[in-house]
Amino acid sequence: MSAIDLNSDLGEGYGAWAMGDDAAMLSIVSSANIACGFHAGDPAGLLRSLREAAARGVSVGAHVSYPDRVGFGRRDMDVAHDELVADVVYQIGALQGLARAAGTSVTYVKPHGALYNRIAGDARQGRAVIEGIQLADPSLVLMGLAGAPILAQAEAAGLATVAEAFADRAYTPEGTLVSRRETGAVIHDPALVASRMVQLARDGTLTAIDGSTIRLEARSICVHGDSPGAVAIARAVREAFEREGITIKSFTDHAA
Template identity: 60%
Template sequence: MDTREATGLTGRTVDLNSDLGESYGTWTLGDDEAMLGVVTSANVACGFHAGDALTLQRTCAAAAERGVVIGAQVGYNHLAGFGRWSIDMPSPELTADVLYQLGALEAMCRIAGTSVQYVKPHGALYNTAAVDARQARAIVDAVLAYDPSLPLIGLPGSELLAAGEAAGLPVIREAFADRAYTPEGRLVSRQEPGAVLHDPDEVADRVARLVTTGRLTAVDGTEIEVPADSICTHGDTPGAVAMARAVRDRLQAEGVSIAPFVTRSGGRSSGAAPDG
C-alpha cells in the first residue's frame, strides 16, 4: 500500500505530534497541557517506558477535550532507562507487551470518550524496529491482532514501515524537528554530541524546508531526502513548547496546513485541530 494513498495526504499539509503523558507520580516531565494547544496528535505513553496510570488518564482526557488525536506510544518495559535502552526481546514477548500497552491506553481513552487512533513505538524500540526486521514484525503482529485499521508511525525507509505496508497497515512517515540525522536518514544516537537540537528558530527553518522540499541537511553536511507526513517534537526536550510553537507558526507562514493525519485519511478521529 502506498503511504500517500493510505493516508490521503496531498499538497502541503502536515501533522504535528509530540510524546506526552511521560510524567510519573510526583516526577513531572514536560508541559503536556501547553503542548496539547500546539500539536494535532499526541503520542501518549502506555506505562512501560513512562507514565503512571493517573497521568495517562489525565493526558487522554486533556487530549480528548482539546480535540487532539491520541496514539499509543508503546515501548520496552524499562522505566529506569526511559525505554531508551535496546532490549533483544523474543518476538512473542514483544508482541504481547505491545498488546498489553494498547489495551491499557485504550481503557483511558474510552472513559475520555475517544480511542487509540494510531501506534508509534518509543525510543529504543522505535530505533530498533527501524533496522531489525524481526522486532518490526513483532510490533506489526500486535497491531494486526488488535486493530488492522490503526496507522503505524515510523521512519521513512524503515523495516517497521516496510513490515506494516507488507501486512496492509496504513503507515505514516515521520520526521523529527529536534533530532539530527545521519547521511543514511537515521537518527543520530543520543549518545553523540549534537544529536538533539535546541534552537527554536533554527529548528523552525529546518522543518519548513523539510515540509516544503522534502529535504534536510545531515550531520556531515550532505543533503538527504526525508519524506514526512508527520513532524515530531519531543515533549521532554528543554524548551519543547516554544520549539513546537515556532515550528507551527513558521509552517503556517509558509502556507502549510496543520491537521491530524487520522482525520485527513478518513480514519476514526472526529477531533478538530487545536487553535494553537
C-alpha cells in the same frame, strides 16, 4: 506539502515526577503519542492527558515501549517474539480503555525509544510489533521513521503506516538519526528547528549534519515533549508553518 501532522510524546510523568508540559504541547500539536505505562505514565496522569487531548481535538496514538521505566524505554532489549507481541497488545489495550473513559480513541501506534529504533531495521522484532498491533486492532496506523524498512514491512503485512521526521534531531547523510551520544545530535535553537521543518514540508529535504542535502518523505513531524525548551520549539514550528500557509493537521484527518 500543504498540510502536515505535528506530534509529540506525552503522558510521560510518573506519580510525583513531572515530565514535560502536556497541556501546553496539546495546544500546539495535532497528534499525541501517549505513554502506556511501560516506560512512563501512571493511570491517573494518562487519563488527564487523554482528557486534555480529547478537549483539544488532538489525535491519540499508543506510545508502546519495552518494559523499562528505570531507563525510560531507551535501553535496547532482546525480547522473545511471543513476549513482545503480548507487551504490545497489553499496552494498546490499556490505553484504549483509558481513552474511552476520556471520550476519545486510539488511532495509531508509535513505538518509543529503543523499541522504535530497534524495529526500524530489525525485521524480527518488527514482526512482533506488527503482530501485536494486528491482534489488538488492525485498523491502527503504525508510525515509523521515514525511510526505514519497518514501514514497508508493516504495509506488506496489511497495516497502514505513516512516516515521521524529528524536528529537534540531526540526521546523517544516510537519512538516519545521529546518535544521541554524538555532539549536535539534538538541536535546541527553535528558529533553526522551525526553518528546517519548513524546508522539509516544502521541499521534502533536510540538511544533514555534514552539510549535505538528503531527501526525506514524512507526513508527520515529532517534537520531543521531554526535551529542554520543547514547548518553545513546537510553538516556533507551528508559527513558521502558519506564516508559510502550511496547515497543521493530523494524518488521521488526511485519510478521512
